[in-house]
Amino acid sequence: MISLSNVHKSYAMGSSKLHVLKGIDLHIGQGEFVSIMGSSGSGKSTLLNILGILDNYDEGAYHLNGKLIKNMSEKQAAQLRNEMLGFVFQSFNLISFKNAMENVALPLYYQGVNRKKRNKIALEYLDKMGLLPWANHLPSEMSGGQKQRVAIARSLISKPKIIFADEPTGALDSATSFEVMDILQDINKEGITLIIVTHEHDIAAMTQKIIRLHDGKIAEILENGELKDWKHQYKRELEIA
Amino acid sequence: MFDLDLWKEILSALKKNRLRSFMTAFGVFWGIFMLIVMSGAGRALENGVMDGLKAFATNSAFFWTEPTSKPYEGFQRGRRWNYKNKDIEYIRENVKDIQYLSPKLFGPETNSGDNTIRGKKTGAFNITGDYPDFYKIDPWTPIKGRLINEIDILHKRKVCIIGERVAEVMFEKEEDPIGEYLKINGVYFQVVGVVHPETRMNFNGNRKTESIMIPFSTMQQTYNMGDVVHFFAVTSVAGVPVSQVEARLKELLKARHHVAPDDVQAVGSFNIEVEWVKYQGLFSGIQILTWIVGIGTLLAGVIGVSNIMLVIIKERTQEIGIQRAIGATPGNVIMHIVAESVFLTVIAGYIGLSLGIGLLELANMALTSGTANPDDVFFKRPEVSFQMAVGALSVLVVSGVIAGLIPARRAVSIKPIDALRDEGI
Numbered sequence: 001m002i003s004l005s006n007v008h009k010s011y012a013m014g015s016s017k018l019h020v021l022k023g024i025d026l027h028i029g030q031g032e033f034v035s036i037m038g039s040s041g042s043g044k045s046t047l048l049n050i051l052g053i054l055d056n057y058d059e060g061a062y063h064l065n066g067k068l069i070k071n072m073s074e075k076q077a078a079q080l081r082n083e084m085l086g087f088v089f090q091s092f093n094l095i096s097f098k099n100a101m102e103n104v105a106l107p108l109y110y111q112g113v114n115r116k117k118r119n120k121i122a123l124e125y126l127d128k129m130g131l132l133p134w135a136n137h138l139p140s141e142m143s144g145g146q147k148q149r150v151a152i153a154r155s156l157i158s159k160p161k162i163i164f165a166d167e168p169t170g171a172l173d174s175a176t177s178f179e180v181m182d183i184l185q186d187i188n189k190e191g192i193t194l195i196i197v198t199h200e201h202d203i204a205a206m207t208q209k210i211i212r213l214h215d216g217k218i219a220e221i222l223e224n225g226e227l228k229d230w231k232h233q234y235k236r237e238l239e240i241a
Numbered sequence: 242m243f244d245l246d247l248w249k250e251i252l253s254a255l256k257k258n259r260l261r262s263f264m265t266a267f268g269v270f271w272g273i274f275m276l277i278v279m280s281g282a283g284r285a286l287e288n289g290v291m292d293g294l295k296a297f298a299t300n301s302a303f304f305w306t307e308p309t310s311k312p313y314e315g316f317q318r319g320r321r322w323n324y325k326n327k328d329i330e331y332i333r334e335n336v337k338d339i340q341y342l343s344p345k346l347f348g349p350e351t352n353s354g355d356n357t358i359r360g361k362k363t364g365a366f367n368i369t370g371d372y373p374d375f376y377k378i379d380p381w382t383p384i385k386g387r388l389i390n391e392i393d394i395l396h397k398r399k400v401c402i403i404g405e406r407v408a409e410v411m412f413e414k415e416e417d418p419i420g421e422y423l424k425i426n427g428v429y430f431q432v433v434g435v436v437h438p439e440t441r442m443n444f445n446g447n448r449k450t451e452s453i454m455i456p457f458s459t460m461q462q463t464y465n466m467g468d469v470v471h472f473f474a475v476t477s478v479a480g481v482p483v484s485q486v487e488a489r490l491k492e493l494l495k496a497r498h499h500v501a502p503d504d505v506q507a508v509g510s511f512n513i514e515v516e517w518v519k520y521q522g523l524f525s526g527i528q529i530l531t532w533i534v535g536i537g538t539l540l541a542g543v544i545g546v547s548n549i550m551l552v553i554i555k556e557r558t559q560e561i562g563i564q565r566a567i568g569a570t571p572g573n574v575i576m577h578i579v580a581e582s583v584f585l586t587v588i589a590g591y592i593g594l595s596l597g598i599g600l601l602e603l604a605n606m607a608l609t610s611g612t613a614n615p616d617d618v619f620f621k622r623p624e625v626s627f628q629m630a631v632g633a634l635s636v637l638v639v640s641g642v643i644a645g646l647i648p649a650r651r652a653v654s655i656k657p658i659d660a661l662r663d664e665g666i
Binding site for chain 2: 049052054055074075078079081082083086087089093094095096097106107110111115154155158
């Protein structure tokens with residue numbers, strides 16, 4: 001599904017260059033639930049943006065579904081994002097003057113689906129999230145958890161193959177965080193690949209695979225079976241700290 | 242294609258910043274309003290002036306005599322002289338490019354007290370002796386009766402045609418002047434026509450409607466004027482500039498009357514063609530100026546729109562980022578911004594256009610319902626042509642697109658990821 005080989009990325013910071021990703025090799029199969037962890041500045045958001053075709057990379061190769069993603073025009077990238085990928089953000093990124101239903105329906109608008117049809121589909125997805133009564137509310141009238149569920153519904157409506165979530169629980173309290181994670185796990189069970197960036201260990205622990213980034217390189221990859229050990233190790237780390 | 246979402250977004254974006262949208266739109270509104278009002282006013286001035294001229298033969302020139310300014314062939318300078326009847330024949334035979342030649346006489350004692358009497362009514366009017374050809378140069382329309390004709394000239398009939406004002410003064414309202422007699426400078430003339438002047442061009446200063454015209458030959462004989470001619474009106478044939486005829490005629494007249502060929506004062510003349518060209522230049526100048534100022538004002542308004550769109554895009558960078566993350570193509574984004582800009586410009590422009598035309602209509606109503614004699618008004622029918630309105634609207638749409646394109650290209654040049662990061666937290 002996703003295959004990265006030796007991907008490099010650097011940002012120009014005035015006259016100097018900031019080398020963020022220093023050769024990433026990564027394979028993520030269909031239906032996996034993966035979390036990317038790492039301290040701030042380790043390049044996890046950059047990696048997610050490259051995976052989500054929101055940003056380009058300097059060196060290496062990125063194959064998405066067997067297709068090489070390189071030097072794409074903005075239009076191609078936008079269409080690919082629209083068809084294949086869904087996004088969930090830390091700050092929800094809902095459009096403030098559109099109500100929940102319209103926000104959810106927006107990706108279908110760019111696919112050219114007519115208004116009646118896309119609003120009907122949007123209501124179905126809101127219903128799945130248990131937000132049907134809130135369909136006509138503006139984002140400002142909803143709680144953080146509700147907003148994130150609207151955002152998830154929006155990412156799902158175009159039936160993507162992969163959903164990227166950048167700190168999806170970062171702005172939520174722990175109870176709401178777990179609710180959101182439950183929803184994400186349910187989505188994963190339907191066969192959609194999920195990739196989340198988080199710095200919370202207990203959130204990461206709810207995924208099947210953890211990729212730990214350190215200083216622009218993959219430090220370790222923990223598979224499902226190792227998670228219990230890892231939790232143990234993590235607790236010990238906490239105690240030492 | 243009507244895209245409800247696009248319009249909803251545009252309206253909500255504009256509504257969020259009512260004052261700013263209003264001020265921006267006002268710039269465009271004012272530009273187009275000024276353009277329309279100025280152009281209409283310019284046109285009204287043109288109509289007012291040109292209406293008084295346009296019926297007049299524009300290829301005409303007029304000649305009269307002045308005292309000589311140079312001694313010549315034994316005559317001293319300062320000699321007073323006149324054209325003669327023989328000049329008429331001579332000119333007709335020797336100047337080929339003349340279409341109409343109409344000699345004219347000014348009646349004796351004009352403007353020296355009342356010269357016209359009918360029963361107890363008296364009046365002071367301009368009395369002229371004319372040829373029928375004169376009405377081909379300076380048109381008059383008979384309201385009643387007829388104009389002077391060739392038979393009047395031939396038989397030296399004692400008939401006259403009178404201006405509207407003369408009929409008002411000398412006759413009661415219910416009276417028909419035709420067939421009645423007026424005593425003009427002591428001689429009775431029968432009224433055969435009441436006439437209305439088509440132009441405002443005037444040769445002796447008074448109002449044209451206060452004219453009485455009698456046959457040229459009748460005037461010469463009745464008032465003992467001999468073979469004197471006071472004035473020539475001439476038009477050139479089509480394709481020949483009247484200036485050419487004017488120069489040739491002056492030369493001939495000077496030679497026939499012992500006037501020095503280099504005497505520039507002795508033959509007075511006036512060339513309508515030259516004046517006409519001047520007027521036309523003046524009015525096209527006014528129209529050009531109107532467009533320059535109007536377009537300039539409009540441009541300022543459009544730059545305002547562009548500026549505001551830049552600010553709006555800056556504010557909505559994140560929103561644009563979200564849209565692009567979930568699949569909006571750069572084309573979608575550009576389309577949206579340009580549509581918003583065109584919408585603002587066209588709405589504002591349309592209001593400006595409507596109000597401008599409305600104001601012109603009001604002015605027109607005030608002018609036409611006014612009590613002033615319409616012939617004395619130099620400001621008539623303020624109007625803008627349909628082409629002008631369409632032209633202004635196209636300028637608006639094009640400038641709206643340009644005003645939107647600049648910020649839109651900027652918005653698209655920001656990568657979606659940068660736009661998303663612009664969270665302002």
